[in-house]
Amino acid sequence: xxxxxxxxxxxxxxxxxxxxxxxxxxxxxxxxxxxxxxxxxxxxxxxxxxxxxxxxxxxxxxxxxxxxxxxxxxxxxxxxxxxxxxxxxxxxxxxxxxxxxxxxxxxxxxxxxxxxxxxxxxxxxxxxxxxxxxxxxxxxxxxxxxxxxxxxxxxxxxxxxxxxxxxxxxxxxxxxxxxxxxxxxxxxxxxxxxxxxxxxxxxxxxxxxxxxxxxxx
Amino acid sequence: xxxxxxxxxxxxxxxxxxxxxxxxxxxxxxxxxxxxxxxxxxxxxxxxxxxxxxxxxxxxxxxxxxxxxxxxxxxxxxxxxxxxxxxxxxxxxxxxxxxxxxxxxxxxxxxxxxxxxxxxxxxxxxxxxxxxxxxxxxxxxxxxxxxxxxxxxxxxxxxxxxxxxxxxxxxxxxxxxxxxxxxxxxxxxxxxxxxxxxxxxxxxxxxxxxxxxxxxxxxxxxxxxxxxxxxxxxxxxxxxxxxxxxxxxxxxxxxxxxxxxxxxxxxxxxxxxxxxxxxxxxxxxxxxxxxxxxxxxxxxxxx
Numbered sequence: 371x372x373x374x375x376x377x378x379x380x381x382x383x384x385x386x387x388x389x390x391x392x393x394x395x396x397x398x399x400x401x402x403x404x405x406x407x408x409x410x411x412x413x414x415x416x417x418x419x420x421x422x423x424x425x426x427x428x429x430x431x432x433x434x435x436x437x438x439x440x441x442x443x444x445x446x447x448x449x450x451x452x453x454x455x456x457x458x459x460x461x462x463x464x465x466x467x468x469x470x471x472x473x474x475x476x477x478x479x480x481x482x483x484x485x486x487x488x489x490x491x492x493x494x495x496x497x498x499x500x501x502x503x504x505x506x507x508x509x510x511x512x513x514x515x516x517x518x519x520x521x522x523x524x525x526x527x528x529x530x531x532x533x534x535x536x537x538x539x540x541x542x543x544x545x546x547x548x549x550x551x552x553x554x555x556x557x558x559x560x561x562x563x564x565x566x567x568x569x570x571x572x573x574x575x576x577x578x579x580x581x582x583x584x585x586x587x
Numbered sequence: 588x589x590x591x592x593x594x595x596x597x598x599x600x601x602x603x604x605x606x607x608x609x610x611x612x613x614x615x616x617x618x619x620x621x622x623x624x625x626x627x628x629x630x631x632x633x634x635x636x637x638x639x640x641x642x643x644x645x646x647x648x649x650x651x652x653x654x655x656x657x658x659x660x661x662x663x664x665x666x667x668x669x670x671x672x673x674x675x676x677x678x679x680x681x682x683x684x685x686x687x688x689x690x691x692x693x694x695x696x697x698x699x700x701x702x703x704x705x706x707x708x709x710x711x712x713x714x715x716x717x718x719x720x721x722x723x724x725x726x727x728x729x730x731x732x733x734x735x736x737x738x739x740x741x742x743x744x745x746x747x748x749x750x751x752x753x754x755x756x757x758x759x760x761x762x763x764x765x766x767x768x769x770x771x772x773x774x775x776x777x778x779x780x781x782x783x784x785x786x787x788x789x790x791x792x793x794x795x796x797x798x799x800x801x802x803x804x805x806x807x808x809x810x811x812x813x814x815x816x817x818x819x820x821x822x823x824x825x826x827x828x829x830x831x832x833x834x835x836x837x838x839x840x841x842x843x844x845x846x847x848x849x850x851x852x853x854x855x856x857x858x859x860x861x862x863x864x865x866x867x868x869x870x871x872x873x874x875x876x877x878x879x880x881x882x883x884x885x886x887x888x889x890x
Contacts, residue, residue, distance in 0.1 A: 421802055441887070442806055449804030459799050463609045473803045475605045478596045520803075 371397035371528065371559045372418060377427035378583075379413055387413045389583035391427070395561060400554040402570035403563040405580035411563040412456060414580070415530045418561070419453045420444050431528065449477055452526035452558075454534045458517040460505035466516050467492065467501040473524040491519045494549075496542070510537040518546055522553055529553060531562045535569065547573060597812065601875075604816040605809075606800055611792045614821065617785050621825025621870070622832065624778040629833030629866050631771035633859045635764035637840075640856060642760040649749040651723040653734065657744045659715045670740060671717055677737050678719070683727040688720040721746075775870060782822070782874050786814055786881045797886070811882035818878035819871060826867030834863050 372395040380386040387410045395401055403411050416422040417429055417436075424437045431447065439447060452473075460469045471488045474480040492501050495515040505513055514537040521529060529550060535543035547562070547569065554560045564570055570577050579586040657674075659667050671689070678687045690698060695718050699709045719738075723729050731746055738744045790797065797810055837859055 419802065445801075445804050445806040445809075447804075448802060451804075453802065459802075461606075461609075461796055461799060463607050463796075468607070472606070472800070476800060476803055476805050476809060478592075 371395050371399070371432060372561075373428070373430040374414075374418075375428040375430075377414075377417070377424065377429060379410075379417060379422065379425060379427075387583055388417075391584060393578070393585060395559055397559055398554070398557050400551065400560045400573075400575045401562070402573070402575055402577045403561055403580060404565065404567055404570060404577055405586075409580040410583050411580055412532050415453070415532050415561065415563055418528075419451050419530050420448055421453075449473070449524065450527045452521035452524065452529040454514075454518050454521045454529075454531035456532040456536065458505070458513045460513055460516055460520075462505050465502050465504055466497060466508065469505065469516060470519045470523055473520060477524065488519075488523060491523055492516075495519050495546075511539070511542065514538055515542065515546070518549070522549065525553070525556070525558070527558060529558050529560045531560070533564060534562060535564065535566060540569075543569060600809075600812050601816050601819060604813050606796060606813050608789075608793050608796055608813065608817065611789065613785055613788050613792065614817075617782065617818070617821040618825035618828065620781050620785075621778060621822050621874075622828040624774050624781075625826040625829030625866050625870055626832045626836065628771050628774045628778075628870065629830065629862050630836060631767050631774060632862050632866065633767075633833075633837060634770075635760075635767035636856070636858050636862075638760050638763045638767075642756055645756060646753060649753065651725070653721040653723070653729065653731075653746055653748050655719045655721075655734075655738055655744050655746050657717045657719065657738065657741045659717075660741070660743070674738060674740070675719070678721060678734065681729065681733065681737075683724055683729040684721050685724045686720075686722045688722075689717060690720070691717040775873070778870060779873060779877050782818065782877055783881045786818065786878045787885060789814065789817070790882060790885045794889075797889075801886075807883055807886045810886055811879050814882040815875050815878050818874050822871045822874040823867065826870050830863045830867045833866070834860070837863075 372393070374391055374393040377388050377391040377393075378386050379388040387408070391410075391414070393414075403414070405411055413422065417424060418431060420436055420439075429436045432450070434443070434447065436444070436447075460466075461472075464472070467488060470492060471480060471484065474484045474488070489498075489501065492498055495518060497512060497515055497519070500508060500512060505516070508516065514534065518531070518534055521531065531550065534546055534550075538546065543566070550560050550562065551573070562570070567577070657671070675687050675689060678684055695713050695716065696706070696709050699713055700706050703709050703712075721729070721734070731748060734746045738746065800810060
């Protein structure tokens with residue numbers, strides 16, 4: 371599913387964050403990615419999700435080398451990737467329902483059935499009462515749950531989550547990770563970057579530790 | 588089938604944007620600018636139409652029409668009258684002349700006052716003048732030299748077939764028309780330049796939204812569609828307001844011309860009112876195309 375070869379990355383010619391990274395995530399796998407702040411977890415997820423461009427090395431997603439994909443193909447590829455951003459990135463001018471439905475609307479696949487699907491998903495993450503509210507009216511935890519709902523609403527083949535449980539309590543954190551597990555059982559490849567090593571361990575899934583831009587085996 | 592679906596999606600998104608943008612101050616700019624510019628565009632286009640109509644009326648009404656103004660000069664009243672009667676008879680016998688009409692005194696002053704609007708001026712110009720109107724037979728052109736010879740007894744009299752001022756008038760009309768359309772073109776270009784700058788500004792101000800939808804898989808065409816859609820809405824609002832202002836202005840201009848004593852020929856006709864539809868629609872369609880190009884260019888550079 372994801373093959374990373376000799377990946378080196380730095381922002382604006384500064385000190386490299388990722389240094390010759392080699393990694394493999396097979397299709398349908400579930401991995402936790404841990405490591406201290408600045409170890410490159412978020413950067414790695416942003417490269418896989420094509421938010422950052424590959425400068426050195428190769429990143430293959432679903433058999434496609436990201437460096438050679440054209441703009442249209444990259445956009446279509448992004449539609450298959452769900453991303454839970456650390457900073458949620460909900461659009462403040464749109465309601466929670468509209469935010470969550472956005473990936474479906476972008477693909478043009480949004481009808482009555484999808485509306486129902488979005489409503490059910492929002493109910494599942496405990497946001498049934500706030501679907502018509504705007505993100506600034508919600509707490510951090512609620513916004514995070516909305517961001518997670520948006521990431522999974524289109525049933526992506528690859529789900530990348532950057533600290534998805536950072537702003538929620540333990541009960542909700544466990545529910546969210548169970549949702550990811552459910553998606554994983556349905557065939558979605560899941561990569562979760564987290565600080566919460568204890569919770570990651572409780573899920574009995576491979577844990578990769580990033581340290582100083584490399585995988586610490 | 589896929590093409591049809593894409594077209595329907597495109598049209599649907601054009602009229603009902605999928606992504607709502609943040610409320611930024613520049614959203615007021617475009618409708619206001621477009622209202623002003625489309626009003627100017629309508630006026631600039633209607634100017635040549637109005638002049639052409641007036642000119643056309645003047646040309647049509649003088650076709651086959653000749654006129655001579657004869658001053659009494661030093662002749663005694665009786666002698667002058669006899670000579671005028673003799674002249675009318677001579678002119679009436681000309682084979683290419685259909686009718687000869689004479690107007691003098693109050694009749695002449697009354698008829699000319701309609702055109703000039705001021706009795707004192709007409710009395711000053713036409714006091715002691717006899718005006719002879721000659722109408723040519725259909726399809727026959729009178730020999731000007733023959734007619735001029737017939738009136739040569741009255742030294743200062745000249746047969747006027749309106750050719751000289753018709754030529755000058757047509758030249759003026761041509762220049763005014765050219766100027767009007769040029770002005771309309773410049774205004775349209777100005778509108779599109781302002782639009783392009785506004786769309787760029789809007790794209791910059793909406794960078795957060797654009798980055799997110801880009802990350803969620805929006806193609807450049809999709810993202811540009813949002814800006815086409817808001818351009819469509821804002822320019823339609825602006826140009827519609829401009830069109831209403833234009834209609835009001837045309838009615839106002841007509842009434843001013845009427846008060847000033849200009850004949851009904853200069854009144855706005857259907858062509859000018861069609862402009863009220865064409866300018867908003869044309870400007871809006873062009874704006875949507877420009878917005879698309881600007882947005883695509885911006886997005887390709889950005890991401």
